[in-house]
Amino acid sequence: xxxxxxxxxxxxxxxxxxxxxxxxxxxxxxxxxxxxxxxxxxxxxxxxxxxxxxxxxxxxxxxxxxxxxxxxxxxxxxxxxxxxxxxxxxxxxxxxxxxxxxxxxxxxxxxxxxxxxxxxxxxxxxxxxxxxxxxxxxxxxxxxxxxxxxxxxxxxxxxxxxxxxxxxxxxxxxxxxxxxxxxxxxxxxxxxxxxxxxxxxxxxxxxxxxxxxxxxxxxxxxxxxxxxxxxxxxxxxxxxxxxxxxxxxxxxxxxxxxxxxxxxxxxxxxxx
Amino acid sequence: xxxxxxxxxxxxxxxxxxxxxxxxxxxxxxxxxxxxxxxxxxxxxxxxxxxxxxxxxxxxxxxxxxxxxxxxxxxxxxxxxxxxxxxxxxxxxxxxxxxxxxxxxxxxxxxxxxxxxxxxxxxxxxxxxxxxxxxxxxxxxxxxxxxxxxxxxxxxxxxxxxxxxxxxxxxxxxxxxxxxxxxxxxxxxxxxxxxxxxxxxxxxxxxxxxxxxxxxxxxxxxxxxxxxxxxxxxxxxxxxxxxxxxxxxxxxxxxxxxxxxxxxxxxxxxxxxxxxxxxxxxxxxxxxxxxxxxxxxxxxxxxxxxxxxxxxxxxxxxxx
Numbered sequence: 001x002x003x004x005x006x007x008x009x010x011x012x013x014x015x016x017x018x019x020x021x022x023x024x025x026x027x028x029x030x031x032x033x034x035x036x037x038x039x040x041x042x043x044x045x046x047x048x049x050x051x052x053x054x055x056x057x058x059x060x061x062x063x064x065x066x067x068x069x070x071x072x073x074x075x076x077x078x079x080x081x082x083x084x085x086x087x088x089x090x091x092x093x094x095x096x097x098x099x100x101x102x103x104x105x106x107x108x109x110x111x112x113x114x115x116x117x118x119x120x121x122x123x124x125x126x127x128x129x130x131x132x133x134x135x136x137x138x139x140x141x142x143x144x145x146x147x148x149x150x151x152x153x154x155x156x157x158x159x160x161x162x163x164x165x166x167x168x169x170x171x172x173x174x175x176x177x178x179x180x181x182x183x184x185x186x187x188x189x190x191x192x193x194x195x196x197x198x199x200x201x202x203x204x205x206x207x208x209x210x211x212x213x214x215x216x217x218x219x220x221x222x223x224x225x226x227x228x229x230x231x232x233x234x235x236x237x238x239x240x241x242x243x244x245x246x247x248x249x250x251x252x253x254x255x256x257x258x259x260x261x262x263x264x265x266x267x268x269x270x271x272x
Numbered sequence: 273x274x275x276x277x278x279x280x281x282x283x284x285x286x287x288x289x290x291x292x293x294x295x296x297x298x299x300x301x302x303x304x305x306x307x308x309x310x311x312x313x314x315x316x317x318x319x320x321x322x323x324x325x326x327x328x329x330x331x332x333x334x335x336x337x338x339x340x341x342x343x344x345x346x347x348x349x350x351x352x353x354x355x356x357x358x359x360x361x362x363x364x365x366x367x368x369x370x371x372x373x374x375x376x377x378x379x380x381x382x383x384x385x386x387x388x389x390x391x392x393x394x395x396x397x398x399x400x401x402x403x404x405x406x407x408x409x410x411x412x413x414x415x416x417x418x419x420x421x422x423x424x425x426x427x428x429x430x431x432x433x434x435x436x437x438x439x440x441x442x443x444x445x446x447x448x449x450x451x452x453x454x455x456x457x458x459x460x461x462x463x464x465x466x467x468x469x470x471x472x473x474x475x476x477x478x479x480x481x482x483x484x485x486x487x488x489x490x491x492x493x494x495x496x497x498x499x500x501x502x503x504x505x506x507x508x509x510x511x512x513x514x515x516x517x518x519x520x521x522x523x524x525x526x527x528x529x530x531x532x533x534x535x536x537x538x539x540x541x542x543x544x545x546x547x548x549x550x551x552x553x554x555x556x557x558x559x560x561x562x563x564x565x566x567x568x569x570x571x572x573x574x575x576x577x578x579x580x581x582x583x584x585x586x587x588x589x590x591x592x
Contacts, residue, residue: 105362112333112362119358122323126330133312134334153354156323 007212010041010080012272015241016265017076017089023261025093027101031239031251032145033073035176036065038210039143039234040077046212047219049138052082055108061138064124067145067174068103068114075099075107083109118151120144121171125161128169128229139222143172147179150188155200161229162201169229170219171202174209176238178249197231209234242267273429273464274302274371276407280414281339285310288418292331296324296342302371303341321346325354325366332364337418344372344386348393348425359423360396366424367417368393373403373427374464374514375557379550386427387542390462391518393425394492400445401492403427405466406436409489412443420445429464436466436487448495454482457571457578458502458509462488462520465512465562472567483571491520499527507582508536508574512567514557516542536578540570 018033044050048061065074072092079086084107091097098107102115114120124142131138148154161169175193177184184190194204203225207214218232238252239245242264256264282305285291292313293306307314313336317324321342328338340347347368348355359366370386377384393401402417402424404410410428417424441449451466452473461469466487473483484506486498502509509528513520521539528537542560549559557563 113357116353116357118322119326119354122326122354123330123333123358125323126327126332127334128330129315129327130331130334130336153322153326156318156320157326160317160320160323160327 004212007041007045009272010045011037012241012268013080014041014073014076016268017080018073019242019256019261019264019268021072021076021089021092023256023258024090026255027072027093028253028255029069029072030254030256031178031245031248032067032070032176034240034242034245035209035236035238036067036070036143036174037073037240038212038215039172039174039236040073042212042215042219043141044077044081046216048141050081050109052109055083059136059138062111062124062127062140064112064114064120064140064142065103066114066117066120066142067148069101071099071101071103074103074110078107078109081109117145117148118153121154121157122160124169125157125164125166128161128166129164131168132166139168139170141170141172141219143174145179146173146175146177146184146190147187149173149190149193150179158197158200158202165227166229167225167227171229171231173231173233174236175233176236178238178247178252180252182249194233197233201228203228203230204233205230206233206235209236210240241271273404273407273410273433274431276410277369277414277426277428278302278306280411282306282309284415284418285313288337289313290335290337291418292336292338294324294328294331294338294340296321296340296346298342298346321351322354325351326358328366329354329358329362329364332359332366333362337365337367339367339369339417341369341371344370344377344384345389346370348386348389352392355423356396360398363398363422365421367426368424369426369428371428372430374429375547375553375560376430376464378553378556381550382546382548385547387514387516388518389425389427390491390513390515390520391522394518394523396423398422399492400424400490402490403463404489405461405463405487406433408435408437408439408441409443409449409487412441413489416443416445427463433464434467436470443489446490446493446495448489448498449487450484450498451487452483452485454484455506456482457575458484458486458506459512459567459571460486460488460499460502460509460520460524461512462491463514465514468557468562468564469512469567471564472571475564475568476571481571481575488520491523494523494527496527499524500531503528503531503533503535507578508538510538510540510567510570510574512540512562514542514562516544536574536581538570538574540567
């Protein structure tokens, strides 16, 4: 695999972009961006077969970010990967920018818009079904938050994908344990999550969502088990990488002021 | 109408491999032929309309022309956000087919009455909204649905509707059909009310009244030219639909208002109170003031109103 150190540096870069973008635009959802950073870095620099020069290449792997509120860091990953100029990240959430606060199609590299939760897994399942029935070799990946697994539409899709043996589909759960207005445990506990997926006929990998080797290994398995869709339950930390944001519900909403931004960027630089 | 739809779709699917049919565990004795002939392009998504619509969006992203099929409100209301965000926002090639539009499921009760669907679907971006008046119109619209690459809502009746057009018709998206010519009043009908409207028009003709009848199979885009012609060429307009507010009547009213002309206008539609009694489609229509006799009386009232207004030379001949 590409060196873990190189991927770790990319993660820091993506996190730093997200911090600056959210600060500049007075936006939110930074904690959600930080928890999914390693997952995105592993996907875009290690796993996905994509070509930034040809974003519509028909045999590319598809990645759909269902937790569309983590748009800032997805845009950062796409820009750093070469889908569009990194300088455009400065326009995030600004007037007339195509980089809206929730993931929107039309941005090079974005497969599907998301914002309201529970939408991308059914769509990804449709893509995977079409690929399977027409013999196309690419893989489809969908990343959801833990909170959005409250949505019934996801469980309809989980039932569907298991039934239809979509082993070309991989779901990634960014399991950071904190949702919009409380902890997952307090609001609607998902545990035992892996067992739920197994009961729906999915092959399950549980990994440390900030460990690049574990993520890479889980994403590379193709399929983990023939005839079953795969789920990677990635245990993550909301706000990961910036100590005063970690495991804090408040940073789902708060925007760092100039001082906090500097502290955050310094901490990321120190660990780079 | 559903038989006409599926026959036409099977014929089209024979020639076009992009066509898929996805149902929500409904379609007994209707969809079997398609499922048998094109098993790789048929899918029963189960009783899960949100996922069904998302799946259809995913298939459409892969270049498929996807028909979703279910009954009444099921493919419209439960999955409305999937229609809005997944299908319409992305302008995907997904056709939502609802069988049993209006009060076709009569005695099944209010859960099965599709009487707000046209307004809801008309509000969706990029959505074409169609409600054929007879099986020939249903066939023509099914053909157009395969040619037109965007989202479409197709409200069908059920089974056994009379063929009102003697021969196959050639439609264009957004075009209406003048089924009867006349200059005393125009009745504009959408969907399955066309048979009742024609029966009323023929009855009125025997009284010497010359009634123009427009079948309006597309609500979005609506045939504005035909409505404007009716405003200019006939002194009154009656709209008839098996639907509540926000449908044909509201759309025609907007065109009248924007035209700046003062025409007599009477919308005949369902009220806002859910129907809580059993009955056949015809019985429920009659109970709701949508029977043939109601249409005849509405025309007579409107024409009487126009005459009295003209006689008194008042400028604004608005109907009560």
